[in-house]
Amino acid sequence: MIGAAAQVVLIGVGSPFLVGLMRQVRARLEGRAGAGIAQPMRDLRKLLRKEPIAPHGTGWPFRAAPLVLAATALVVAAVGPFATTDSPLDPAADLFAVTALLALGTVALALGGLDTGTAFGGMGASREMTVMALVEPTILLAAFALSIRVGSTNLGQIAASVAEDPLSVISPVSLLAAVALIIVTMAETGRIPVDNPSTHLELTMIHEAMVLEYAGPDLALIEWASAMRLTVLLGLFAGLFTPWGITLALPLALAVFAVKVAVLGALLAAAEVFMAKLRLFRVPELLAGSFLLALLAVAASFFLERA
Amino acid sequence: MSDVHVQLLDLACGAFLLTGVLILWRSELAKIVTLFALQGVALAALIAVLGAHEGSAELLAVAAGIGALRAGVLPSLLRRALAASGERRETKPIVNVAASLVAAAVLALLAYAVCQPVIRLAPTPATQAAPAAMTVIFLGFFVLATRRRALSQVVGFLLIDNGITAMAFLTAGGLSPVVEIGVSLDVLLAVLVLQVLTTRMRAAFGGTDLDELRELRD
Numbered sequence: 001m002i003g004a005a006a007q008v009v010l011i012g013v014g015s016p017f018l019v020g021l022m023r024q025v026r027a028r029l030e031g032r033a034g035a036g037i038a039q040p041m042r043d044l045r046k047l048l049r050k051e052p053i054a055p056h057g058t059g060w061p062f063r064a065a066p067l068v069l070a071a072t073a074l075v076v077a078a079v080g081p082f083a084t085t086d087s088p089l090d091p092a093a094d095l096f097a098v099t100a101l102l103a104l105g106t107v108a109l110a111l112g113g114l115d116t117g118t119a120f121g122g123m124g125a126s127r128e129m130t131v132m133a134l135v136e137p138t139i140l141l142a143a144f145a146l147s148i149r150v151g152s153t154n155l156g157q158i159a160a161s162v163a164e165d166p167l168s169v170i171s172p173v174s175l176l177a178a179v180a181l182i183i184v185t186m187a188e189t190g191r192i193p194v195d196n197p198s199t200h201l202e203l204t205m206i207h208e209a210m211v212l213e214y215a216g217p218d219l220a221l222i223e224w225a226s227a228m229r230l231t232v233l234l235g236l237f238a239g240l241f242t243p244w245g246i247t248l249a250l251p252l253a254l255a256v257f258a259v260k261v262a263v264l265g266a267l268l269a270a271a272e273v274f275m276a277k278l279r280l281f282r283v284p285e286l287l288a289g290s291f292l293l294a295l296l297a298v299a300a301s302f303f304l305e306r307a
Numbered sequence: 308m309s310d311v312h313v314q315l316l317d318l319a320c321g322a323f324l325l326t327g328v329l330i331l332w333r334s335e336l337a338k339i340v341t342l343f344a345l346q347g348v349a350l351a352a353l354i355a356v357l358g359a360h361e362g363s364a365e366l367l368a369v370a371a372g373i374g375a376l377r378a379g380v381l382p383s384l385l386r387r388a389l390a391a392s393g394e395r396r397e398t399k400p401i402v403n404v405a406a407s408l409v410a411a412a413v414l415a416l417l418a419y420a421v422c423q424p425v426i427r428l429a430p431t432p433a434t435q436a437a438p439a440a441m442t443v444i445f446l447g448f449f450v451l452a453t454r455r456r457a458l459s460q461v462v463g464f465l466l467i468d469n470g471i472t473a474m475a476f477l478t479a480g481g482l483s484p485v486v487e488i489g490v491s492l493d494v495l496l497a498v499l500v501l502q503v504l505t506t507r508m509r510a511a512f513g514g515t516d517l518d519e520l521r522e523l524r525d
Binding site for chain 2: 167170171172173175176284285288289291292293295296299300302303
């Protein structure tokens with residue numbers, strides 16, 4: 001119980017700093033000074049002080065979307081195997097449930113984007129749905145491949161079994177699933193080969209197009225929830241493939257988790273510097289590739305792993 | 308087979324399969340050749356693991372020979388052909404990349420299905436990895452059937468050969484070294500002939516797009 005609460009607090013407070021860290025790594029690698037890792041936190045504080053404004057003609061989907069997005073991210077933060085494997089919501093710590101929660105947040109935001117009735121909102125929503133339709137099967141298949149060895153789709157059990165036998169990660173199944181999950185993590189969080197989080201160019205933006213009409217506290221909520229989703233997805237990756245330290249005492253496990261996610265985030269940001277954004281029409285190609293890798297992971301778990 | 312051997316064997320098979328899939332995925336010809344060289348390394352590692360397990364110096368020597376040929380000689384020949392042709396990308400495959408990746412998924416499942424009787428004959432860890440080799444054979448056929456550039460077709464042909472070699476070692480513990488050397492020399496010769504042919508094609512038509520070669524010319 002305490003563990004789950006500590007996870008939520010750490011992810012809630014730490015996620016803006018993770019975003020700041022990633023921006024700082026990019027800035028340094030590109031030869032800029034950067035704004036410091038606390039800048040996203042300052043941005044959130046600034047946005048929260050502004051008065052809430054909603055465009056004319058928008059209804060409840062527009063107002064509910066940020067709340068749903070933040071709520072789903074918080075629930076996933078509570079149930080995931082980040083610093084402890086015994087979550088109070090153990091039956092909900094299921095890979096399928098977590099995937100569904102993340103998808104619920106995305107759909108809510110897409111509905112919010114559609115509700116504004118602007119051209120950009122609809123365009124962003126349609127693109128986000130296209131990407132999501134390709135991402136979800138990959139996440140499910142990769143998760144399925146990992147769960148076959150353990151015989152359960154419970155996240156805590158998968159992480160615990162890998163923590164007991166760290167060498168089991170070095171198998172074709174885990175490697176293929178890991179590559180597939182890296183690609184879908186980048187797509188799901190709107191990072192560079194799929195979407196560019198720092199541009200508002202109408203030809204390319206996906207996530208930014210949906211949230212264009214939000215302002216003030218609502219925008220703050222969305223930014224915070226997006227940061228949490230990024231943290232949670234990186235945390236899930238760390239928890240499923242490198243769950244070292246998850247069995248330690250709680251304060252230590254939290255510190256190990258923070259370090260792992262920071263390292264993963266820095267690596268992701270560094271890799272982004274060397275990549276160009278894909279054309280929108282080539283995104284399905286990338287995601288089809290990751291889907292194939294996930295499928296091969298499932299197939300390999302049948303023909304290589306012996307019961 | 309000890310656990311370490313099984314794990315290393317599985318890892319080599321996974322790398323072998325992954326490079327095959329990536330060859331289908333990438334469209335830059337230079338990347339395809341690099342991936343093909345990596346697949347040669349994976350194949351040599353696979354044979355070396357089998358050899359180390361059986362403690363046979365013969366297999367280790369075959370592994371070294373295959374590694375030198377598949378990861379060294381053939382890729383360097385392909386690179387030279389590539390540099391001479393000046394072509395950079397597989398521009399218009401007959402089946403687009405996304406569809407061919409889905410087809411690869413179907414082929415992997417098909418390979419798994421058709422390998423079941425073979426695995427039932429002798430269920431050892433090595434034979435259980437046979438579907439990976441079978442998948443690479445199918446992928447080779449697929450590349451041969453759907454790619455237009457002469458160089459991708461050569462790579463497709465070599466993929467089939469890699470797959471057959473892996474299949475032989477996984478299911479039958481390999482052929483006798485004489486046969487293996489003979490086959491390897493054949494492959495080398497075939498690639499040399501294809502390289503000469505590609506150069507001639509380029510000299511005659513200014514490109515190696517096979518669709519332009521449907522009719523006879525003077």
